[in-house]
Amino acid sequence: MEQTRNDDPYIQYMYSYPHKTAYGSLQGFHFAKALEQLEEHSNNSLYIHIPFCQYKCGYCNLFSVTGQNEAFMEQYILAMERQASQLQEVMPHSVRFMDLTVGGGTPLILSERLLSRVLDLARNYFSIPYGTCPVVIETSPNQTTEEKLRLLRSYGVTRLSIGVQSFQNTELEQLHRYHTQQSAQTALETIRRVGFPCTNIDLIYGIPGQTPDSLQDSLQQALLYKPEELFVYPLYVKKGTSLYQAGIKRSDMAAQLYHCAVEYLKENGYIQVSMRRFVRSDYAAQQVEEPCGFGNTLSIGCGGRSYLGNLHFCTPYTVGQKSCYAGIKQYIEQKDFLTADDRTVCGYILSQEEQKRRYAVKNILFGNGIDRADYREHFVSDVQEDFPMIRAWCQKGYAKVSETHIMLTEEGLALSDYLGPQFISSEVAERMKQWQQKQV
Secondary structure (H helix, E strand, O other), X not given: OOOOOOOOOOOOOOOOOOOHHHOEOOOOOEHHHHOHHHHHOOOEEEEEEEOEEOOOOOOOXXXXXXXXXXXXXXXXXXXXHHHXXXXXXXXXXXXXXXXXXXXXXXHHHOOHHHHHHHHHHHHHHHOOOOOOOOEEEEEOHHHOOHHHHHHHHHOOOOEEEEEEEOOOHHHHHHOOOOOOHHHHHHHHHHHHHHOOOEEEEEEEEOOOOOOHHHHHHHHHHHHOOOOOEEEEEEOOOOOOOHHHHOOOOOOOOHHHHHHHHHHHHHHOOEEEOOOOEEEEHHHHOOOOOXXXXXXXXXXXXXXXXXXXXXXXXXXXOOOOHHHHHHHHHHHHHOOOOOEOOOOOOEEXXXXXXXXXXXXXXXHHOOOOOEEHHHHHHHHOOOHHHHOOHHHHHHHHOXXXXXXXXXEEOHHHHHOHHHHHHHHOOHHHHHHHHHHHHHHO
């Protein structure tokens, strides 16, 4: 799929492929057969989605709702336990999960009692071996308390990711983030006091009114806590978000701000792994990056996405508060989690061609690039023959080819959100277009 760059390189964040807006009907599909994929591969991940937040950020187009009480959240967890129980009954006994991620939403909005229920679910139904596997959970400053953090440590959580976005109160107001610089600092001090093997801080650039100096100040404040990782995102203003409805646009300085962030973080001992991800050099030396794109992920809850072999599926994608709430209510009332129904699940069965595209996206935009031999082993073809635009990228200085790998250059990394969408097939692009048209 060819893209036109124009003056804006921020076309689309390709965090996975294909996008959920390309998913369609799986009517009548029974998931017991698909779960056999978990037995055939050792690289299995478990994801649990908590779709609750204190408030909706101005840029957020994720599946989440606000203003729900503990009783409603508990009903949701009961439904997750029911889903987990049904999956456990048909899942091969030999299946093992290598890691757990709890995302959202804001998982730490749950009380300690409900948070324990969620973490127990992972152990009781899926045998997550706390203490010996990676466990990741997301949080936000207002929900980060010492009591909850100590609970997480008791379960062996290894990576805590906190969405700060900015340490400037005026920029937080622009984003409709209702925490403050002080509450972010307090949360980070508490995180460091409790102690986690890896802390990640999320920041955003391209905020209206943001300057290189204010961004550098936010980065400087973040580094005071010596985070093992930082994710630095461009501001995206998507349809269905309050910023979009208010006519707010990303700053014209976004590209300049990106380069300021890259330069500052590199000067301070961080290695750039992708356009967004920066890893502290001493921590990076301990990590082993493997080719990705073939691992399985089983998602529990409403709003998460599952990947079982070439089958991708999730609850129907939506953004608005009313439709998200309706989806959660339907999930709570759902009795059968093993048979696909258009109201409760949609998906995409990837052809060999689409699997090639997914592999290329997952590897060239993240980590060490495309392993040429690994690609050939899986697909019995050459990646440059399958994707001729890579040669054009090399000519423009966006990519480089060695005997073993194809990687983006520094200039290519900066253009990841322009280059990545070029892997989208015409079929997936048409499905995404049809979904967008339905939202108008």
